[in-house]
Amino acid sequence: MDVVMAPTPYLLGVEKRLLGLVTDHSDLLLVDLSEDKKGTFLVSFGDERSVLPHKLQTEILEALSHRHQAPSAEELNRVVSEAFLHFFVKTVGHYSHYVKHGDAGEQGVFENRRFYKAIESKSTRHFVKKFIQTQMFDLFIQGVEQHQSGPQQGIFHRKIIEYQQKKKMAKKR
Numbered sequence: 001m002d003v004v005m006a007p008t009p010y011l012l013g014v015e016k017r018l019l020g021l022v023t024d025h026s027d028l029l030l031v032d033l034s035e036d037k038k039g040t041f042l043v044s045f046g047d048e049r050s051v052l053p054h055k056l057q058t059e060i061l062e063a064l065s066h067r068h069q070a071p072s073a074e075e076l077n078r079v080v081s082e083a084f085l086h087f088f089v090k091t092v093g094h095y096s097h098y099v100k101h102g103d104a105g106e107q108g109v110f111e112n113r114r115f116y117k118a119i120e121s122k123s124t125r126h127f128v129k130k131f132i133q134t135q136m137f138d139l140f141i142q143g144v145e146q147h148q149s150g151p152q153q154g155i156f157h158r159k160i161i162e163y164q165q166k167k168k169m170a171k172k173r
Contacts, residue, residue, distance in 0.1 A: 013080065033064060051130060053123035060087050085159055091128055092137070093160040094118060099144050108145040 014022070016034060063083035070076035098115040101108040112132050119125040131137055 033067070051127060053121065053127055055121075056087065056091070056124065056127065059090075060084070063087075085156065086163075089156070089159045089163045091119075091124060092131070093163055095141070095144070096160075099141070110141045110145055 013033075016032070019030075022030075060083055063086060064080065066083075067076055067079045070079050095110070095115060098111045098118070099108045100111060116125050116129045116132060119128055132141075
């Protein structure tokens with residue numbers, strides 16, 4: 001509960017029975033993902049449905065609907081993580097094409113305008129334009145700008161490569 005109440009952006013899951021322990025709802029967006037609710041907003045700011053494009057909302061809720069088939073807590077965590085991982089890969093996974101590095105040892109520069117302009121869907125572009133202004137994305141890009149070494153490692157980067165390969169295969173068909 002201490003993490004939930006921290007003034008830092010997080011995406012967390014809390015059992016419904018513990019909801020009463022959340023004392024300050026002012027900075028929280030609460031979504032009930034229980035089986036019968038299918039993603040109902042419990043506490044919202046009013047613009048949730050307009051910020052996230054309908055198609056992306058539908059895709060993420062569809063991916064999260066598979067959580068009912070998870071036989072264990074570990075599998076449930078995997079399903080939820082995969083849903084959001086795919087969301088971020090799809091919306092901002094092309095970021096590396098817009099980080100320009102100069103001479104050896106120089107810090108890179110993220111070309112944010114070219115980055116979001118490269119997105120074909122106007123509604124997704126609108127979301128990404130807002131998202132790149134968040135502290136979470138800013139910290140991510142600062143880390144990318146500072147590291148000039150070759151391709152990044154980790155699950156996010158592996159998923160980006162897989163997604164880009166799938167897109168290439170689909171275009172070839």
